[in-house]
Amino acid sequence: MVAITLENVSKYFGETVANYQVNLQVTDGEFLVILGPSGCGKTTALRLIAGLEQPSEGAIYFDDDRVDGRSPSARNIAMVFQNYALYPHMTVAENIGYPLKVRGFSPDERDEKVEDVTSLLHIEDQVEKKPGALSGGQRQRVALARAIVREPTVFLLDEPLSNLDAKLRQEMRSELKRLQNELEITTVYVTHNQEEAMSMSDRVAVMNQGTVQQVAPPQELYDRPRTAWVAQFIGSPPMNLFQGTRRNGSIDLGEAGTVDLSGVLEAKEAVVETSERDDVQSTALLASDTQGTVSLGIRPENLTLASTPPPSGNVIEGRVDTVEPMGEYILVNVSVNDQIVNAKVSDRTVSRGDRVYLTFDTNDAYVYDTNGDLVA
Amino acid sequence: MSLQDHIDGITVDRDEGGLLDIDREKAVALAVFLVPGLTLFGIFSVAPIVYSVFGSFFSWDTFTLESFVGLDNWIRSLTDQLIIHWPNMQELRYPMGALTHNLLWVVIHVPASTFLGLGLALLFADLKGRRFLRSMIFVGFTVPPIVIGLVLMFIYDPRAGLFNEVLRVLGQEQWVRNWTQSPQVAIYALIAGGIWVHTGFSMLLYSSALSAIDPSLLESAKVDGAGAWRRFRDIIWPLVRPVTAVVVIMGIIWVMRMFDIVYAAGGAAGGPNHAYSVLGIEVYRAAFRPPIDYGMAMVVALVQLFIVAPLALYIARMN
Numbered sequence: 232m233v234a235i236t237l238e239n240v241s242k243y244f245g246e247t248v249a250n251y252q253v254n255l256q257v258t259d260g261e262f263l264v265i266l267g268p269s270g271c272g273k274t275t276a277l278r279l280i281a282g283l284e285q286p287s288e289g290a291i292y293f294d295d296d297r298v299d300g301r302s303p304s305a306r307n308i309a310m311v312f313q314n315y316a317l318y319p320h321m322t323v324a325e326n327i328g329y330p331l332k333v334r335g336f337s338p339d340e341r342d343e344k345v346e347d348v349t350s351l352l353h354i355e356d357q358v359e360k361k362p363g364a365l366s367g368g369q370r371q372r373v374a375l376a377r378a379i380v381r382e383p384t385v386f387l388l389d390e391p392l393s394n395l396d397a398k399l400r401q402e403m404r405s406e407l408k409r410l411q412n413e414l415e416i417t418t419v420y421v422t423h424n425q426e427e428a429m430s431m432s433d434r435v436a437v438m439n440q441g442t443v444q445q446v447a448p449p450q451e452l453y454d455r456p457r458t459a460w461v462a463q464f465i466g467s468p469p470m471n472l473f474q475g476t477r478r479n480g481s482i483d484l485g486e487a488g489t490v491d492l493s494g495v496l497e498a499k500e501a502v503v504e505t506s507e508r509d510d511v512q513s514t515a516l517l518a519s520d521t522q523g524t525v526s527l528g529i530r531p532e533n534l535t536l537a538s539t540p541p542p543s544g545n546v547i548e549g550r551v552d553t554v555e556p557m558g559e560y561i562l563v564n565v566s567v568n569d570q571i572v573n574a575k576v577s578d579r580t581v582s583r584g585d586r587v588y589l590t591f592d593t594n595d596a597y598v599y600d601t602n603g604d605l606v607a
Numbered sequence: 608m609s610l611q612d613h614i615d616g617i618t619v620d621r622d623e624g625g626l627l628d629i630d631r632e633k634a635v636a637l638a639v640f641l642v643p644g645l646t647l648f649g650i651f652s653v654a655p656i657v658y659s660v661f662g663s664f665f666s667w668d669t670f671t672l673e674s675f676v677g678l679d680n681w682i683r684s685l686t687d688q689l690i691i692h693w694p695n696m697q698e699l700r701y702p703m704g705a706l707t708h709n710l711l712w713v714v715i716h717v718p719a720s721t722f723l724g725l726g727l728a729l730l731f732a733d734l735k736g737r738r739f740l741r742s743m744i745f746v747g748f749t750v751p752p753i754v755i756g757l758v759l760m761f762i763y764d765p766r767a768g769l770f771n772e773v774l775r776v777l778g779q780e781q782w783v784r785n786w787t788q789s790p791q792v793a794i795y796a797l798i799a800g801g802i803w804v805h806t807g808f809s810m811l812l813y814s815s816a817l818s819a820i821d822p823s824l825l826e827s828a829k830v831d832g833a834g835a836w837r838r839f840r841d842i843i844w845p846l847v848r849p850v851t852a853v854v855v856i857m858g859i860i861w862v863m864r865m866f867d868i869v870y871a872a873g874g875a876a877g878g879p880n881h882a883y884s885v886l887g888i889e890v891y892r893a894a895f896r897p898p899i900d901y902g903m904a905m906v907v908a909l910v911q912l913f914i915v916a917p918l919a920l921y922i923a924r925m926n
């Protein structure tokens with residue numbers, strides 16, 4: 232229906248910086264999820280798009296129209312608030328019909344459309360009730376129905392599933408996704424729940440402290456987190472980061488061992504070339520003899536545990552701290568240089584206090600520089 | 608011991624000891640707190656009402672009960688031109704009778720102070736320094752009404768009064784008059800002066816009702832396309848309706864029991880030739896000014912009570 236562009240948008244509340252120089256493009260019909268920890272400015276970004284807040288700096292476009300400064304009602308958006316914001320004194324039918332009533336639809340048209348969406352969302356038999364008499368899941372459906380009833384061009388959702396129990400959340404997740412596919416409405420969905428973000432989105436925008444860290448499809452976000460922060464935010468448990476010193480083409484992890492940097496860089500060559508900046512940096516990194524700190528990142532699922540030192544390859548040495556059977560897998564916490572490292576393994580072969588050797592494929596390793604930017 | 612046994616054990620424990628003990632303690636505590644209250648309520652509320660109802664059917668010699676006269680007091684009082692003055696009402700001339708004057712207060716004062724209070728509350732809802740303004744206006748409500756009457760005298764004074772001065776400054780000399788002594792306008796002057804008192808009360812209640820409205824409801828209405836007026840009509844007004852009920856009813860109760868302001872402005876007669884007398888004034892005069900007519904005082908007070916009591920009950924039973 233419409234593409235949304237945020238251009239260097241900042242929003243300040245007095246001293247508080249809620250959004251800082253946010254650049255974001257949502258393509259027509261896309262399902263974009265804004266993901267980030269509490270207080271990172273997700274809601275603010277959504278409210279800026281809705282027009283409930285005006286940007287302190289920057290511009291917002293719907294297609295080619297600049298919309299910042301326009302009122303929410305002039306933007307033809309629909310929004311589902313975190314607490315649903317259903318009008319408590321109106322029945323479900325009146326709630327859903329309200330946007331139509333305001334826009335001057337005749338009662339007959341209204342009834343017809345309300346009937347359509349209520350049957351789409353399976354709440355036909357609730358229409359006479361007041362919101363106070365509904366369960367959380369039903370309220371959420373009513374809020375959704377009210378949002379889609381007048382066929383908006385943009386659909387904004389602020390943590391709409393956070394008040395539901397786990398089972399219902401799962402159900403609504405797929406229902407929402409199905410609905411969005413069907414209606415093909417450009418959607419911005421805010422959540423702090425990774426699983427939600429990964430399972431529903433076309434692309435995810437990861438935010439931290441008011442800035443957008445990375446915008447990428449879920450798989451890419453997992454495969455190539457562009458900053459150390461994103462790496463440590465995505466995945467459960469998140470990626471392990473080892474602090475080390477770069478020295479003569481390898482990373483010195485102190486007592487835990489040494490990792491050959493050239494191996495990691497070569498393995499990443501194909502990917503690195505896709506980004507010019509990375510290319511330059513990694514080559515420089517490889518060539519330079521100077522010392523510096525870097526972080527080596529490896530996901531828990533890519534670490535292999537051995538009780539005896541393997542004959543070759545990169546090895547990180549540590550001592551088993553705890554072993555947590557999770558059903559699907561076993562999570563082993565290994566203490567390496569006083570840092571706890573997570574490894575997901577399938578067999579329980581080690582126990583607390585064992586000396587273990589962590590190995591990994593150079594393909595699965597990431598290197599971040601002192602600024603936390605991905606270099607390889 | 609199975610879980611079921613365990614649960615049974617808990618219920619048994621509760622039945623045998625805990626709950627009953629607590630209940631007994633509660634009952635004792637309730638009694639301790641209720642008895643003094645109920646006693647006072649009996650002495651100062653129930654007894655006078657019963658006594659008045661009883662006494663209203665008897666003739667009185669000053670303060671002593673004489674003989675049963677049936678509805679005599681009632682008929683005499685309700686046909687008294689001091690209470691309802693039909694001929695003057697038909698000609699829209701004051702005085703129209705105390706009851707009519709009270710109802711006039713209800714019809715003008717109550718809606719005006721209610722809407723003014725709501726308006727101010729809405730205005731202050733997103734205004735900087737609203738606390739200060741709000742407290743200024745609320746102070747009006749805390750001032751004793753008799754003082755307000757005196758302030759009104761000062762404002763409406765024919766020579767030194769603020770109001771006339773303003774008229775002179777505005778060049779509206781023809782309006783300058785002795786406001787509280789001109790029979791045809793005095794009551795409106797008093798009503799206008801009394802409004803700001805109750806406005807403070809209504810504004811305060813509306814302010815807290817407004818701040819209790821979830822802001823996302825109004826934002827949602829904004830997104831739904833509703834302008835300021837529709838948001839007020841469709842969301843705010845229905846949501847503050849319980850407060851409106853309280854404000855209106857309290858307002859009616861307040862003006863039905865009006866005494867101080869009228870007394871301060873017009874004395875025990877309620878203005879020149881009773882021009883703006885109210886029921887409270889008539890009760891006072893009948894009971895305390897010679898010729899004392901205790902029967903009429905009781906009847907008029909009961910009329911006041913019959914109008915006010917159901918309203919008070921309604922508020923008390925609201926949740």
Ligand SMILES: Nc1ncnc2c1ncn2[C@@H]1O[C@H](COP(=O)(O)OP(=O)(O)OP(=O)(O)O)[C@@H](O)[C@H]1O
Pocket residue numbers: 244247248249267268269270271272273274275276423
């Ligand atoms: N109206 C406001 N006035 C002042 N500060 C605000 C306002 N709205 C948001 N903030 C601040 O801006 C920052 C971002 O808030 P925002 O609500 O966008 O976070 P969020 O990512 O949605 O968090 P959460 O996941 O907890 O909902 C916070 O520090 C918050 O305190």
Ligand SMILES: [Mg+2]
Pocket residue numbers: 273274275389
């Ligand atoms: Mg939020």
